Amino acid sequence: xxxxxxxAKQLGVSPTTVSRVLxxxxxxxxxxxxxxxxxxxxxxxxxxxxxxxxxxRQSFTIGIVFPTVTGLFQRLLCSVIEEKLHSYGYHTVxxxxxxxxxxxxxxxxSVQAEKLDGxxxxxxxxxxxxxxxxxxxxxxxxxxxxxxxxxxTVAIDDAGAAFEAVSHLIGLGHRRIGILxxxxxxxxxxxKGYKDALKKNGVPLREELIRHVDYATIAGGAxxxxxxxxxxxxxxxxxxxxxxxxxAVGAIRSLFDLGIRVPLEMSxxxxxxxxxxxxxxxxxxxxxxxxxxxxVRLALLxxxxxxxxxxxxxxxxxxxxSVLPHILIIRESTAPRVS
Amino acid sequence: xxxxxxxAKQLGVSPTTVSRVLxxxxxxxxxxxxxxxxxxxxxxxxxxxxxxxxxxRQSFTIGIVFPTVTGLFQRLLCSVIEEKLHSYGYHTVxxxxxxxxxxxxxxxxSVQAEKLDGxxxxxxxxxxxxxxxxxxxxxxxxxxxxxxxxxxTVAIDDAGAAFEAVSHLIGLGHRRIGILxxxxxxxxxxxKGYKDALKKNGVPLREELIRHVDYATIAGGAxxxxxxxxxxxxxxxxxxxxxxxxxAVGAIRSLFDLGIRVPLEMSxxxxxxxxxxxxxxxxxxxxxxxxxxxxVRLALLxxxxxxxxxxxxxxxxxxxxSVLPHILIIRESTAPRVS
DNA sequence: ATGAAAGCGCTAACAT
DNA sequence: ATGTTAGCGCTTTCAT
Numbered sequence: 001x002x003x004x005x006x007x008a009k010q011l012g013v014s015p016t017t018v019s020r021v022l023x024x025x026x027x028x029x030x031x032x033x034x035x036x037x038x039x040x041x042x043x044x045x046x047x048x049x050x051x052x053x054x055x056x057r058q059s060f061t062i063g064i065v066f067p068t069v070t071g072l073f074q075r076l077l078c079s080v081i082e083e084k085l086h087s088y089g090y091h092t093v094x095x096x097x098x099x100x101x102x103x104x105x106x107x108x109x110s111v112q113a114e115k116l117d118g119x120x121x122x123x124x125x126x127x128x129x130x131x132x133x134x135x136x137x138x139x140x141x142x143x144x145x146x147x148x149x150x151x152x153t154v155a156i157d158d159a160g161a162a163f164e165a166v167s168h169l170i171g172l173g174h175r176r177i178g179i180l181x182x183x184x185x186x187x188x189x190x191x192k193g194y195k196d197a198l199k200k201n202g203v204p205l206r207e208e209l210i211r212h213v214d215y216a217t218i219a220g221g222a223x224x225x226x227x228x229x230x231x232x233x234x235x236x237x238x239x240x241x242x243x244x245x246x247x248a249v250g251a252i253r254s255l256f257d258l259g260i261r262v263p264l265e266m267s268x269x270x271x272x273x274x275x276x277x278x279x280x281x282x283x284x285x286x287x288x289x290x291x292x293x294x295x296v297r298l299a300l301l302x303x304x305x306x307x308x309x310x311x312x313x314x315x316x317x318x319x320x321x322s323v324l325p326h327i328l329i330i331r332e333s334t335a336p337r338v339s
Numbered sequence: 340x341x342x343x344x345x346x347a348k349q350l351g352v353s354p355t356t357v358s359r360v361l362x363x364x365x366x367x368x369x370x371x372x373x374x375x376x377x378x379x380x381x382x383x384x385x386x387x388x389x390x391x392x393x394x395x396r397q398s399f400t401i402g403i404v405f406p407t408v409t410g411l412f413q414r415l416l417c418s419v420i421e422e423k424l425h426s427y428g429y430h431t432v433x434x435x436x437x438x439x440x441x442x443x444x445x446x447x448x449s450v451q452a453e454k455l456d457g458x459x460x461x462x463x464x465x466x467x468x469x470x471x472x473x474x475x476x477x478x479x480x481x482x483x484x485x486x487x488x489x490x491x492t493v494a495i496d497d498a499g500a501a502f503e504a505v506s507h508l509i510g511l512g513h514r515r516i517g518i519l520x521x522x523x524x525x526x527x528x529x530x531k532g533y534k535d536a537l538k539k540n541g542v543p544l545r546e547e548l549i550r551h552v553d554y555a556t557i558a559g560g561a562x563x564x565x566x567x568x569x570x571x572x573x574x575x576x577x578x579x580x581x582x583x584x585x586x587a588v589g590a591i592r593s594l595f596d597l598g599i600r601v602p603l604e605m606s607x608x609x610x611x612x613x614x615x616x617x618x619x620x621x622x623x624x625x626x627x628x629x630x631x632x633x634x635v636r637l638a639l640l641x642x643x644x645x646x647x648x649x650x651x652x653x654x655x656x657x658x659x660x661s662v663l664p665h666i667l668i669i670r671e672s673t674a675p676r677v678s
Numbered sequence: 679a680t681g682a683a684a685g686c687g688c689t690a691a692c693a694t
Numbered sequence: 695a696t697g698t699t700a701g702c703g704c705t706t707t708c709a710t
Contacts (some may be wrong), residue, residue: 003687014697019689029695046451050398051687053389054702061430075414082433091400091432094421112385218614253618275557279592281620342703353681358705368679390703393686 002045011035022047059115061091062302065107066122067184068096071216071244073272073289074122077144080295081120088303090117097123099183104130118302120144121151124185140305142298145185146321152305153321154297158186161287161326162193162241163200165269168285168328169239170201173337174267178209178237180224180247182216190243190271208232213247221250229258238337239267245274248284252333256281263335273329282332290324297322341384350374361386398454400430401641404446405461406523407435410555410583412611412628413461416483419634420459427642429456436462438522443469451476457641459483460490463524479644481637484524485660491644492660493636497525500626500665501532501580502539504608507624507667508578509540512676513606517548517576519563519586521555529582529610547571552586560589568597577605577676584609584616587623591672595620602674612668621671629663636661 008015013032021028021036028036039045053059062085066074082092093114097107104127111119112133121143125131131149134141143151145158169177179194181187191210198205211228213220221242229236242248248270255262262268262282270277273288301319347354352371360367360375367375378384392398401424405413421431432453436446443466450458451472460482464470470488473480482490484497508516518533520526530549537544550567552559560581568575581587587609594601601607601621609616612627640658 004689005687015687016689016698017696020696023689025689027695032696044448044451046448048393048454048687050389050392050454051702052689054387054393054686054704055688055690057702059389075418079414083435086433091430093430096422112383115385115387115389218618222618249615250618253620256620276588276615279557279561279589281592281595343705344703354704355681355706356679359680362705364705366679371679387703390686391705393688394703394705396686 002043004045004047007036007039007043007045011039059117060089061093061114061116062118062120062306063093063095063111063114063116064120064122065095065097065111068098068103069183069215070122071182071246071272072274073244073291076291077122077295077298080292081299084296084299085303088299090303100126108133118142118306120298120302121147140302140308142302142305144294144298145189152301152319154294154301154324155321156289156294156324156326158189159193159196161289161328162190162243162271163197164193164326164328165271165287166194166197166241167201168330169241169267169269169334170197170203172239172267172334174237174239175203175337176206176209176232176235176237176239177203178211178225178228178232178240180221180228180240180242180251181210181212182220182243182247183212183214184216187212187216187243190241194241206232206235208235209237216244216247218246218250218253221247222254223250225251225254226258237266238339239334240269242268242270245270245272245277245284245286248286248333249276249280252280252282252284263333264338267334267337269334278331280333285331285334286329288327288329290326294324297324341382342387343384346375346378346382346384350378392454397456399428400432400453400455401457401459401645402432402434402450402453402455403459403461404434404436404450407437407442408522408554409461410521410585410611411613412583412630415630416461416634416637419631420638423635423638424642427638429642439465447472457481457645459637459641460486479641479647481641481644483633483637485528491640491658493633493640493663494660495628495633495663495665497528498532498535500628500667501529501582501610502536503532503665503667504610504626505533505536505580506540507669508580508606508608508673509536509542511578511606511673513576513578514542514676515545515548515571515574515576516542516578516580517550517564517567517571519560519567519579519581519590520549520551521559521582521586522551522553523555526551526555526582529580533580545571545574547574548576555583555586557585557589557592560586561593562589564590564593565597578673579605579607581607581609584611584613584623584625587625587672588615588619591619591621591623602672603677606673606676608673617670619672624670624673625668627666627668629665633663636663 004015004018008018021033095107097103118140141151143153181191208231213224270284270286273286277284343354343357347357360372434446436442457479480490482492520530547570552563609623609625612625616623
């Protein structure tokens with residue numbers, strides 16, 4: 001158990017000097033610095049984080065809150081964020097919030113307990129409570145989704161991307177377009193894009209072509225598309241928009257079982273561009289989100305806010321949301337309508 | 340910023356008393372206890388973790404180390420572990436270690452910095468250094484893979500399961516069985532099972548039917564199977580064992596592109612049983628690992644060790660590895676050899 | 679049953 | 695350029 005005092009003692013210098021060397025603050029004579037560095041390397045000494053945290057009044061941990069049931073995309077996004085944050089010297093802790101107010105309340109309690117340095121919201125927050133806590137606690141926050149508050153955001157234009165996806169389908173001649181909407185905020189946004197696209201193109205909106213699914217998983221998609229087909233009756237859609245790729249993959253599988261050929265009899269388009277999407281039969285047309293960039297930016301943005309807060313003590317300023325570009329990846333699952 | 344001193348002051352008691360109430364140590368007069376609890380609830384006071392950590396010389400955080408490039412199964416396992424550990428009041432922090440000694444060195448440094456209370460190893464550790472650090476630091480560790488040291492383990496019998504998978508293929512009449520081996524320790528173990536099964540059944544081992552891939556991803560499997568086919572030349576295998584499901588899924592896709600029908604012309608079997616595996620065309624035959632149980636047990640085992648270490652200060656005792664059962668899930672991608 | 683005081687390991691004024 | 699000193703918020707002897 002070697003600590004900074006030990007190191008200092010062995011070198012005949014003060015702990016302060018060692019601290020300064022380690023943190024690069026102020027100037028320390030080169031000769032001394034080298035000796036400190038040498039011994040540190042030799043002994044494998046590493047500063048105790050808890051002690052630093054206490055002295056600095058920073059916890060070096062930032063929270064990532066997201067739904068208990070979440071898609072692969074969000075999971076991967078987490079990894080990216082985590083890695084980046086780690087490189088800035090921060091920990092991350094996850095807060096899984098279950099749907100509904102109750103879940104958010106629980107999450108809020110944990111958030112307070114952790115004395116976090118910052119928070120990353122991966123999904124929409126329903127209750128204003130969390131937001132107001134962050135404001136009063138001056139806790140830096142960033143969100144991966146546009147929100148009604150002043151929380152800085154890094155995201156693609158979900159509704160816009162969905163609009164583009166559906167427009168692609170319409171451009172292919174489809175007029176009866178079904179949609180599988182995954183539960184959660186992204187689903188809502190993408191549903192909006194779907195509606196907008198129909199309206200813009202004068203395609204009537206039919207309730208029976210909209211199917212909400214509880215779990216945006218492959219299994220959910222497989223089940224969902226069957227239900228959709230049932231409820232749409234004679235007016236079977238010729239195209240399908242799934243609000244994420246898992247749903248689309250499941251849907252394609254069910255369609256195959258049903259003997260409905262994709263894209264010949266039904267075009268399918270997804271959202272996210274997971275790895276699997278390029279390997280389905282047929283390969284999935286989808287919207288690609290810049291996963292890596294989103295994660296890196298989210299982490300960076302939060303980091304900057306923390307620095308600002310630490311340095312200037314300023315209240316959080318309004319930062320314009322940064323909207324990252326998405327790309328429509330056209331593969332094999334969409335084709336012109338025939339019939 | 341309310342702290343324990345504040346609370347104590349407002350109540351006209353000593354910080355010690357508040358601490359005792361909060362931690363349930365020793366007895367505090369009921370009347371006082373209630374007042375403390377009341378104020379705590381009212382003010383929403385939560386003890387500062389860093390300060391506790393320092394005083395208690397515990398960090399309440401446990402590390403999970405696993406490879407930078409890792410499969411979906413390991414990712415999901417992490418989630419399970421994390422959730423369980425959280426319920427015990429512990430944080431988790433990830434240490435991504437890149438292949439090779441260098442990666443492990445870096446990881447070791449972070450491990451030390453964190454003053455962890457425990458460590459979970461999700462993959463095989465190459466350097467003895469990490470192990471010896473854990474021993475001298477008396478850091479409780481558990482591993483998700485059998486290892487040459489005394490680290491308690493929770494895992495399935497990888498080699499045995501692979502043996503079973505390949506035996507299934509042999510039982511179906513296959514004699515030329517290719518294998519796609521993912522990089523990393525699991526791959527090695529499963530390769531061993533493959534070899535054992537061949538030997539046991541008197542099937543000659545052919546080097547040209549073994550293909551190592553750098554990344555055990557879908558893309559890796561898609562590429563890998565092509566290479567395997569090239570290198571096997573005229574002796575094209577009639578069956579394929581992929582050391583994880585991602586590889587198998589990619590392989591199935593490539594085979595489809597190549598016009599090689601699965602399972603008619605080639606049987607394919609995977610390992611892990613991911614969600615996607617039940618939705619491929621054809622559905623994938625694979626080995627199912629008890630994901631949930633593995634995670635829960637790993638967490639529990641570590642927790643017990645920590646308690647032991649805290650309470651008895653005992654050195655870590657040798658705990659026999661617990662081998663969880665796997666199941667061969669037969670679906671559609673394997674069939675009797677025809678030709 | 680309760681309180682006073684010391685200390686966990688580090689950093690940041692404040693000297694010098 | 696470097697050292698001395700005083701905390702950060704909590705728990706824990708050791709008194710009483």
